[in-house]
Amino acid sequence: MPHKIRVLIVDDSALVRKLLRDVISGNPDMEVVGTASNGVEAIRSIAELDPDVVTMDINMPEMDGLTALEYIMRKHPLPVVMLSAIAQKGATATLKALELGAVDFITKPSHYPSAVKEVREEVVLKIKTAAQARSHILRGGVKSKARKKPVLSRGVRAGSKLGKLVVIGSSAGGPKALAEIMPRFPADTPAAIILVQHMPGVFTRSFAGRLNNLCALSVKEAEEDEELRVGRVLVAPGGKDLVVTSDNRGSSRVELLDSQNRVGASPRIDSTMVTAAEVYGPDSVGVIMTGMGGDGASGMEKIKKSKGSTIAQNEETCLVFGMPKVAIERGCVDHVVALDMIPDKVMELL
Secondary structure (H helix, E strand, O other): OOOOEEEEEEOOOHHHHHHHHHHHHOOOOEEEEEEEOOHHHHHHHHHHHOOOEEEEEOOOOOOOHHHHHHHHHHHOOOOEEEEEOOOHHHHHHHHHHHHHOOOEEEEOOOOOOOHHHHHHHHHHHHHHHHHHOHHHHHOOOOOOOOOOOOOOOOOOOOOOOOOOEEEEEEOOOHHHHHHHHHHHOOOOOOOEEEEEEOOOHHHHHHHHHHHHHHOOOEEEEOOOOOEOOOOEEEEOOOOEEEEEEEOOOOOEEEEEEEOOOOOOOOOOHHHHHHHHHHHHHHHEEEEEOOEOOOOOHHHHHHHHHOOOEEEEEOHHHOOOEOHHHHHHHOOOOOEEEOHHHHHHHHHHHO
């Protein structure tokens, strides 16, 4: 009999605990092994129950979710999925949780008790994704090399006409991975960069702002009809599929379409990569990183067929080796490298 995913629910709301219990218990692949109402109880329960996955609220009495998460990742590493409120303050705390090592987050439903149906698909998908990350977390991930300082510009002016385009796609584990690699790109990177991270719209602007504070390159959330420029990184807005277009003035722009993709896989990486290949051809570079599912594989195929270059993050450094694996198995990846080597490989190809 297959092993069920054993879940510990941590939330100070009895209503939320019941909602999550109903969703998890209703799935044949999962079971609830315990509940806790704050971070102190969570830490004690983890030691006693050794769950496969923990769902963790952020705002709780006695010990909040961020404090508990930091302790757990340091003392008893486990896959943790955060529960986040849909608000700017919630976005900031959620991004901090992802940087601390949370696998993913679930947006809290807006109403009860009819919310069970609303969140079921997201809860099930993200707990299963977290369970896949368990072995990576238990072995402590892979220690990266010391972070390189950003290189100052040597003459390529940010805002000059674009010659090349790099599209980087990621999902579960992506925010932490991107925060590690993006500061390694020098200010004179001779390309524009688009980041497509599976993430709801309320979070992507804050995410872009956090990256902008870390990077030598300028990072911002993409806007409709925005021009692609050398020395600038655009983050695809949550809930929108970013497509690359060309105009009759010899420049390239972005168009934002309402995403039709299912929960947990939006914005769609394929939409951006396919159109990047159509517009840039051999001057396009596709990078697929950690995440569950197969988004990005079709886009990587299109880039490769257009004589562009493709890179996949290796299994050892992926929190979830789903999207890179699919792309590799399709035979459309030119280079498979560790996370900390991605910037060097991109710069080499450029």
